[in-house]
Each structure stands twice: as C-alpha cells, then as structure tokens.
Amino acid sequence: MPDSLLVVDDEPAIRHAIVRAFAELTVIEADTAEAGLAAVRERYPDLVLVDNRLPDGEGIELIARIRAIDPDLPVVLLTGHGSTDLAVDALKHGAVDYIEKPFKIERLRTTVSHLLDKQKLGRQVARLSGKASGRSHLVAQAPAMKRVLGLIRRVAAVPSTTVLIQGESGSGKELVAKAIHERSARAEQPFIAINCAALSEHLLEAELFGYEKGAFTGADSKGKAGLFEAANGGTMFLDEVGEMPLHLQTKLLRVLQERRFRRVGGLTDIEVDVRVVAATNRDLRAEVVAGRFRQDLYFRLRVVPVPVPPLRERPEDILAIADHLLKRLAPELGRPGLAFSDAARQAMVAYAWPGNVRELANAVERAVIGAEGDAIRPDDLVLDEILLEQRPAPAQVSAAVQAPIAASSAPASAPALPPGTLLIPPGERHLARIEAMVIKAALADAGGQKSKAADLLGINRTTLYNKLKDIGLEQAESAAG
Known part of the structure; x- marks a missing residue:
C-alpha cells in the first residue's frame, strides 16, 4: 500500500496540483479545518500539508490539534502570507516545516520525500528501542469488521458512554479502544491503558486510584496520583477487566456511577471526567453467575458492547x-x-490463526526477518502445520479470497465437545436460568453430593441450599424422598 498524504487547503487548484504531483501516493483532500481533522481521525495519513488560511480557522491552530491526536504525525504549513514570526509560530505549534506559496513542485516533492523517509526511520528506531510509536490502524474489509467500525464511529460521537469490548485474545481489542478514543472529542486528551491481570490486587488498586503518603509499607513519602487522575479528560482503558478482584470492582463501580473515588489511605473524594473502555476475553455473564464478577458492574460496563470477531471469522481481512x-x-x-509470494498469500488465507491478529503480526515479522530473497515464501511464515490442517472452512468467503486456496485444504471434521461441557442455548440471556443450568451441572458432576457441588461452584453449602430452593430443586428432591 502506498503512503498517504493529507492536503488541507480551500483552494481546489492547489489540491489538484498536489494530487497530480504525487501520483505514487494516496492523496486525501480536505477543504476545511474540521474536514482535515476528521480525515486525520478516520484515514490515518502518513503526512499532512496544511494551508494557514482556512474558512473555519487558522492552520496553526489545526496543527496543534492534529499533533494532540498524533504527536508522531508530521505536518507542514503552507501559506501565501509568509513572515519570520509566522514560521517561528508554526514550529512552536508542532509544524515540521514551512513552505511559502507559490511553491515549486520539486521543492514540495523533496520535502515530502524527506519527511516520509524520516518517519520510517523514526518508527525503526522506536521499534529497536522497544518504544511503541504511532496510532492504531484498524483494517476492515470483512462485513463483520465494517460493522465494528460503524459502531466505533457512533460510540466515539458520544464521548462519555462506557464501552465493553469483547473478543478473543489477540483479536485487536486495544486497537478498537484506541480507535474509539482517537475518533472522539477526547482525542486530544490522554489515553491510559492498564492490564488488570498483570498486577496483584494491592498494586492494581494503587496504580488505578493512587495512594496517600504512608498508606502502606513502601508507599512513596509524597503519595502518588493514580491512573484515573492521569486520564482525566481522556479515556481509561481497562484490559482484561474480568480478572479484576471483587474488592476493586466495587471501587470501579463507584467511579462509573459517581465519577469520583478516593486514593488508597485517602479521606477526600477526587472527581474525574473520564470515559471508561473495558475489554475482556472472558464471558462476563458466566463470571457473574459464578460469583466472580459483580452483576451491577457488568451492566454498568456493558452500556455499549462491541464484539470483535476472531480473525478466522473475517478471512477477507487476512491479506489486507x-x-x-x-x-x-x-x-x-x-x-x-x-x-508476499502467491503461495504465501494462499497459506495465510488457509490458516486458522488461533492467535488472531497478534499471531499474524508475529508471522509477518518473522517472515520479514527470515526471508532470503525478495519474496516471502510459506516457509518464512513458520505457520503451525497441525493448525493449518485443522482449519475450519469459513461459512462465506469472497471469491477473491477463495480463489488462491488449494482444493487439497479440505477441513477436518469438528472435534467433539469435551465431557462436562455446559451448552447455553443460543439467545439465552436470563441469568437466573443460566445459574440454574450451572447448578444442575455441578450437582451432576458431584454425583448428587451437595457439599462437593458447593465446592465446585465456589460457594458454601447453605448458599447452595438457598439457591436450590429458589429454583425449585430442593422441593422436588424432598417430594421424591
């Protein structure tokens, strides 16, 4: 795919001249500051050219807003009213260069080429140093992902609504969270992410909510602000929220309900204005039934659910x-x-990608490092042959994707479900009915022994008896006896 260049200028002649001059690039046109800002959020350009005089604002102000969204995105100011003061002001606001109109196309081409090369070098340095760089970029060719993109745009337009992203590990949940943030009115404010499964309960509480001095052994003598405070005005992304301990779930619920919390060891409420976006690869409904996740928090988080389909269910996206x-x-x-060679492209489409987009990214990186020639071969991808043979055939794949797949890649029959698997009927969402199914299954697994069933369910025997009464099993057993 060619690099993309965004031109924000209200003069059609200027825009058309730039389109003609950069035929090798994808040139995106915008004639107002707001249209340019929308293009930055939606189209992910590699470089931006901005005219200083726009119908709805100054180019310098637009540069500052663009840089707030993406600090790594190079922006060049174009102006027909040049001065030293304006040039200095543009550089202060984040412009990387300044070109006066009328300009020579060769001068512009040299500048654009230099900046694109410099950006690639910057990404390489960031990669080698282990520092993440750049914004999220969601690829959506498959209908399922196009629906997700549509939902992202609608959610982003309401900057305070809580979002719950659900999907398998590696499917791109954090990319979706970033896309929501970057397309929202909060885009110029912080995006703070934390993995709730990566820290112990006490460390997670201290990181999220901060602490006062002396709150616990080893606490900083000055205290510390938490991530919710750091995210004020922006977005707080809670990855693997299903792993959060119950004690912290209660504090999170208060943040969602009242937009306030207390630091660890604190006595004063701290108010925050954040959008909370949570993600999980767990079935939180089942976690609620099992007593590991608060039902009220589940409903508070699930204001807008965003399901991210696994890569095997969107084969049109694999090659893109x-x-x-x-x-x-x-x-x-x-x-x-x-x-990629044709054979490598065929192999990628035929593979199941159990690790989803993360596994695909690792495979491409492996191939780039290991390829001996100018074309990546299937062996360079190092795909798991066993998983390749077991890949289920997608229900519907476009003709463009189907064509390269060899006829020999017939799917194996679906494996039988493991013993003891509990099947919830499609469309069943009633928690009490699901809970009854889980209790009956535990009793069956325990051979009717209530103490053993209670242990399997993680509850005490008295609680189990009460639940049996609620669902009518205790009375049925008494009548049978």
Whole structure:
C-alpha cells in the first residue's frame, strides 16, 4: 500500500496540483479545518500539508490539534502570507516545516520525500528501542469488521458512554479502544491503558486510584496520583477487566456511577471526567453467575458492547492486514521492497490463526526477518502445520479470497465437545436460568453430593441450599424422598 498524504487547503487548484504531483501516493483532500481533522481521525495519513488560511480557522491552530491526536504525525504549513514570526509560530505549534506559496513542485516533492523517509526511520528506531510509536490502524474489509467500525464511529460521537469490548485474545481489542478514543472529542486528551491481570490486587488498586503518603509499607513519602487522575479528560482503558478482584470492582463501580473515588489511605473524594473502555476475553455473564464478577458492574460496563470477531471469522481481512503490516515492518527492519509470494498469500488465507491478529503480526515479522530473497515464501511464515490442517472452512468467503486456496485444504471434521461441557442455548440471556443450568451441572458432576457441588461452584453449602430452593430443586428432591 502506498503512503498517504493529507492536503488541507480551500483552494481546489492547489489540491489538484498536489494530487497530480504525487501520483505514487494516496492523496486525501480536505477543504476545511474540521474536514482535515476528521480525515486525520478516520484515514490515518502518513503526512499532512496544511494551508494557514482556512474558512473555519487558522492552520496553526489545526496543527496543534492534529499533533494532540498524533504527536508522531508530521505536518507542514503552507501559506501565501509568509513572515519570520509566522514560521517561528508554526514550529512552536508542532509544524515540521514551512513552505511559502507559490511553491515549486520539486521543492514540495523533496520535502515530502524527506519527511516520509524520516518517519520510517523514526518508527525503526522506536521499534529497536522497544518504544511503541504511532496510532492504531484498524483494517476492515470483512462485513463483520465494517460493522465494528460503524459502531466505533457512533460510540466515539458520544464521548462519555462506557464501552465493553469483547473478543478473543489477540483479536485487536486495544486497537478498537484506541480507535474509539482517537475518533472522539477526547482525542486530544490522554489515553491510559492498564492490564488488570498483570498486577496483584494491592498494586492494581494503587496504580488505578493512587495512594496517600504512608498508606502502606513502601508507599512513596509524597503519595502518588493514580491512573484515573492521569486520564482525566481522556479515556481509561481497562484490559482484561474480568480478572479484576471483587474488592476493586466495587471501587470501579463507584467511579462509573459517581465519577469520583478516593486514593488508597485517602479521606477526600477526587472527581474525574473520564470515559471508561473495558475489554475482556472472558464471558462476563458466566463470571457473574459464578460469583466472580459483580452483576451491577457488568451492566454498568456493558452500556455499549462491541464484539470483535476472531480473525478466522473475517478471512477477507487476512491479506489486507498482512499487507498493512508488511508495508510498515519491511522498511523498519531494513527490507524495503519485500513482497508476499502467491503461495504465501494462499497459506495465510488457509490458516486458522488461533492467535488472531497478534499471531499474524508475529508471522509477518518473522517472515520479514527470515526471508532470503525478495519474496516471502510459506516457509518464512513458520505457520503451525497441525493448525493449518485443522482449519475450519469459513461459512462465506469472497471469491477473491477463495480463489488462491488449494482444493487439497479440505477441513477436518469438528472435534467433539469435551465431557462436562455446559451448552447455553443460543439467545439465552436470563441469568437466573443460566445459574440454574450451572447448578444442575455441578450437582451432576458431584454425583448428587451437595457439599462437593458447593465446592465446585465456589460457594458454601447453605448458599447452595438457598439457591436450590429458589429454583425449585430442593422441593422436588424432598417430594421424591
């Protein structure tokens, strides 16, 4: 895929001249500051050219807003009213260069080429140093992902609504969270992410809510602000929220309900204005039934659920994502010009990708490093052959995706469900009925022994008796006896 150039200028002649001059790039046009800002959020350009005089604002102000959304995005100011003061002001607001109109196309081409090369080098340095760089980029060719993108746009337009992203590990849940943030009115404010499964209960509480001095052994003598305070005005992303201990779930519920909390060891409420976006690969309904997740918190988080489909259910996206990754990784790893062979593309489409987009990204990186020639072969991807043979056939795949797949890749029959598997009927959402199913299954697994069943359910025997009464099983057993 070619690099993309955004031109924000209200003069059609200027925009058309730039389109003609950069035929090798994807040129995006915008004639107002707001249209340019929308294009930055939606189209992910690699470079922006901004005119200083726009119908709805000054170019310098737009540069500052663009840089707040993406600090790594280079922006060049174009102006027909040049001065030294304006040039200095533009650089102060984040412009990387300044070109006066009328300009020579060759001068512009040299500047654009230099900045695009510099950006690629910057990404390579960031990668080698282990620092993340750049914004999220969601690829959506499959209908399922296009629906997700549509939902992202609608959710982003309401900047305070809580969102629950659900999907398998590696499916791109954090990318979805970032996309919501970047498309919202909060885009110029912080996006703070934390993995709730990565820290112990006490450390997680201290990180999220902060602490006062002396709150616990080893606490900083000055105290510390938490991540909710750091995210004020922006978005707080809680990854793997299903792993959060019950004690902290109560504090999170208060933040969602009242937009306030107390630091660990604190006596004063702290008010915050944040959008909470949570993500999980667990079935939180089942966690609620099992008593490991608060039902009231579940409903508070699930104001807008965003289901992210696994990669195997959106095969149209496989090659599009792979091409996007190759475009970024090949220059960063010193292999510009590297391409996928037809056989490699066929292998990627035929593979099940149990690790989803994360596994695909790892495979492409492996291939870029390991490929011996100018074309990536299937062996360079190092796909798991056993998983390749067991790949289920997608229900519907476009003809463009189906064509390269060899006829020999017939799917194996679906494996039988493991013994003891509990099947919830499609469309069943009533928690009491699901709970009754879980209790009956535990009793069956325990051979009717209530103490053993209570242990399996993680509750005490008295609670089990009460639940049996609620669902009518205790009375049925008494009548049978």
